Amino acid sequence: xxxxxxxxxxxxxxxxxxxxxxxxxxxxxxxxxxxxxxxxxxxxxxxxxxxxxxxxxxxxxxxxxxxxxxxxxxxxxxxxxxxxxxxxxxxxxxxxxxxxxxxxxxxxxxxx
Amino acid sequence: xxxxxxxxxxxxxxxxxxxxxxxxxxxxxxxxxxxxxxxxxxxxxxxxxxxxxxxxxxxxxxxxxxxxxxxxxxxxxxxxxxxxxxxxxxxxxxxxxxxxxxxxxxxxxxxxxxxxxxxxxxxxxxxxxxxxxxxxxxxxxxxxxxxxxxxx
Numbered sequence: 734x735x736x737x738x739x740x741x742x743x744x745x746x747x748x749x750x751x752x753x754x755x756x757x758x759x760x761x762x763x764x765x766x767x768x769x770x771x772x773x774x775x776x777x778x779x780x781x782x783x784x785x786x787x788x789x790x791x792x793x794x795x796x797x798x799x800x801x802x803x804x805x806x807x808x809x810x811x812x813x814x815x816x817x818x819x820x821x822x823x824x825x826x827x828x829x830x831x832x833x834x835x836x837x838x839x840x841x842x843x844x845x
Numbered sequence: 846x847x848x849x850x851x852x853x854x855x856x857x858x859x860x861x862x863x864x865x866x867x868x869x870x871x872x873x874x875x876x877x878x879x880x881x882x883x884x885x886x887x888x889x890x891x892x893x894x895x896x897x898x899x900x901x902x903x904x905x906x907x908x909x910x911x912x913x914x915x916x917x918x919x920x921x922x923x924x925x926x927x928x929x930x931x932x933x934x935x936x937x938x939x940x941x942x943x944x945x946x947x948x949x950x951x952x953x954x955x956x957x958x959x960x961x962x963x964x965x966x967x968x969x970x971x972x973x974x975x976x977x978x979x980x981x982x983x984x985x986x987x988x989x990x991x992x993x994x995x996x997x
Contacts, residue, residue: 739891742919746895749917749955753963754902757915760967761907763940768902775898800955802919844887844922 738831740783741791742842745802747776748795787831794839802840813837846964848972849996854926854951854965857988858883864929864948869900869937873914876927876950885952891920892952906939910983911973915951915966924953924961926969930985947982949973 751772758764765771780788794801803812810817815836825832825843832841859879866872877893880886895916899905905914927950934944949969953962972978972995981994 739888742888742891743894745955746891746916746918746920747898750895750899753917756963757966760963761970762905762913762915762966763903763907765903771902772898800919802955804919804922804954806922842919844920 737783737787738840738842740779741787741831741840742802744776744779744783744791745795745800747772747779751776790833791840798837798839800839802842803834804842804844806844810834810836810839810841812839817841846961846968848968851926851965851968851972852992852995854924855928855988855991855995856883856925859885859925859927860988860991861927861929862986862991864931865933866929866931866935868935869912869945870897872929872931872935872948873897873900873950876914876929876948879927880921880925880950880952885922885925886918886920888920892918896950900938904938904940906937906943906945907970907973908939908941908943909973909979910934910943910946911949911979912937912939912945912947913949913951913966913969913973915953917953917955917962919955921952921954924951924957924965926951926965928991930983947973947979 791801808817813836873896877889881889886892895918899916906912929948931946934946937945985991
């Protein structure tokens with residue numbers, strides 16, 4: 734079972750798929766006529782698994798930025814490139830909780 | 846972007862000239878595992894979910910024995926392509942109904958610096974629409990040979 738952050742990541746992945754569906758089809762890949770509806774239905778099911786305040790934050794961030802969830806690299810937020818404070822990184826590693834960047838507010842994701 | 850530029854997205858540790866899988870699901874699962882083994886992705890479940898979802902809206906089997914499963918995932922740090930060649934073809938629910946022998950698995954992050962995901966998919970389709978390239982790829986046995994085909 735996925736944790737909250739993983740559910741959010743899966744939601745962002747799904748939103749990207751919905752966004753690029755037409756472009757992928759134009760490249761010659763098969764996309765069923767009901768493909769878009771299938772993905773929208775999957776999205777509805779997915780958002781039901783996410784707590785409303787978190788989902789609200791994700792939706793707000795998605796409107797503001799191209800991506801609401803960004804990875805951390807070299808202890809930096811890859812959205813705004815601000816160096817993240819040690820306590821935040823420790824907290825995130827330990828508790829696997831949803832943490833946002835203090836600089837830009839994006840949701841942070843640890844890649845490895 | 847030229848076809849030869851595709852080389853930079855392949856890796857020797859994700860090149861399999863004698864790949865074995867019995868079904869599409871097994872092939873996707875095994876290749877996703879290889880991405881984990883190579884240290885490219887940490888969370889196999891997220892990648893597998895994304896790939897299965899992509900297949901659910903239309904097969905990535907583009908015909909002529911080739912499949913190009915693909916997708917963006919927040920769990921991927923870089924755009925990376927795995928190549929797998931199978932002696933025994935597997936059903937991929939392809940456009941032409943033929944079994945798949947060659948798999949190009951493309952995994953990309955949500956946004957890359959140069960936004961190359963769609964151009965890469967386009968160049969791959971172009972590369973694979975050429976019969977001579979397909980024939981050579983079906984015979985390839987080393988990563989060196991593979992990169993030579995891409996630079997021709």
